[in-house]
Amino acid sequence: xxxxxxxxxxxxxxxxxxLGVISGVTTNPSLISKEGNADYESVIKTICxxxxxxxSVEVLAExxxxxxxxxxxxxxxxxxxxxxxxxxxxxxxxxxxxxxxxIGVNMxxxxxxxxxxxxALAGAAYCSPFVGRLDDHGHDGMQVVxxxxxxxxxxxxxxxxxxxxxxxxxxxxxxxxxxxxxxTIPYNVLMQMISxxxxxxxxxxxxxxxxxxxQK
Ligand code: E4P
Numbered sequence: 001x002x003x004x005x006x007x008x009x010x011x012x013x014x015x016x017x018x019l020g021v022i023s024g025v026t027t028n029p030s031l032i033s034k035e036g037n038a039d040y041e042s043v044i045k046t047i048c049x050x051x052x053x054x055x056s057v058e059v060l061a062e063x064x065x066x067x068x069x070x071x072x073x074x075x076x077x078x079x080x081x082x083x084x085x086x087x088x089x090x091x092x093x094x095x096x097x098x099x100x101x102x103i104g105v106n107m108x109x110x111x112x113x114x115x116x117x118x119x120a121l122a123g124a125a126y127c128s129p130f131v132g133r134l135d136d137h138g139h140d141g142m143q144v145v146x147x148x149x150x151x152x153x154x155x156x157x158x159x160x161x162x163x164x165x166x167x168x169x170x171x172x173x174x175x176x177x178x179x180x181x182x183x184t185i186p187y188n189v190l191m192q193m194i195s196x197x198x199x200x201x202x203x204x205x206x207x208x209x210x211x212x213x214x215q216k
Contacts (some may be wrong), residue, residue: 003184
C-alpha cells in the first residue's frame with residue numbers, strides 16, 4: 001500500500017517528502033481553507049514541485065459544466081495534478097467526460113460500494129472511500145474499502161482505492177490488510193506511524209551499553 005499525505009500545508013509536505021515514504025498528496029477545500037491561503041493554484045503548484053506523484057485538487061463547482069471547466073483548468077497547473085470530483089450524478093457525468101480527455105480523476109466523498117463501482121465505470125483513476133466519516137456515523141468504514149477492493153479485483157477494474165478520512169495509525173494497518181492501493185493520511189498520523197516507545201527504549205539501551213564499553 002502506498003501512502004499519500006492528506007494536507008494543504010506546504011511545510012508538512014516538505015517534511016514528509018524528505019522521509020521518502022510519500023508518493024502523492026490529497027487536498028480538499030477544507031484543508032486549503034485551514035491554511036488560510038485562498039490561492040489554491042499557487043499552493044498546488046508548490047506542492048507539485050515537492051512531490052512527483054499524483055496531487056489531488058478538488059473541483060469547486062457542483063454542476064457538470066462547472067466541474068468540467070474546473071477540471072480542465074486545474075489539470076494544466078502541473079502534469080501530476082489529479083482532479084477530485086465528488087460522487088454525485090453531476091460528478092459521474094463530469095468524470096466520464098474529463099477522463100476520456102486523459103485527465104486523472106480521484107472520485108471523492110465515496111461512502112458505499114455502489115458509489116465505488118460507479119466511480120470505476122465512469123473512468124475514475126482513483127476512488128476515495130471516507131473511512132473516518134463512516135465510522136463517525138456508526139458504520140464500518142473499512143468494510144466499504146474492502147468491498148470496493150473486492151469488486152475491482154473481481155471485475156479487473158483498474159481504478160485504485162484510496163482509503164481516505166484516516167484518523168489514526170490502526171486505520172493504516174486495516175486499510176493495508178483490506179487491500180487498499182493507497183491510504184491518504186494526515187501528517188500527525190504519519191508521525192504516529194513512525195514512533196514506537198520500544199524503538200526509543202532500544203536506542204537508548206544500545207547507546208548506554210556502547211558508552212559503557214568506551215569507558216572501560
Ligand atoms: C481526502 O481525500 C479527503 O478529503 C480527506 O481524507 C477527508 O478527511 P476528513 O474526513 O478527516 O475531513
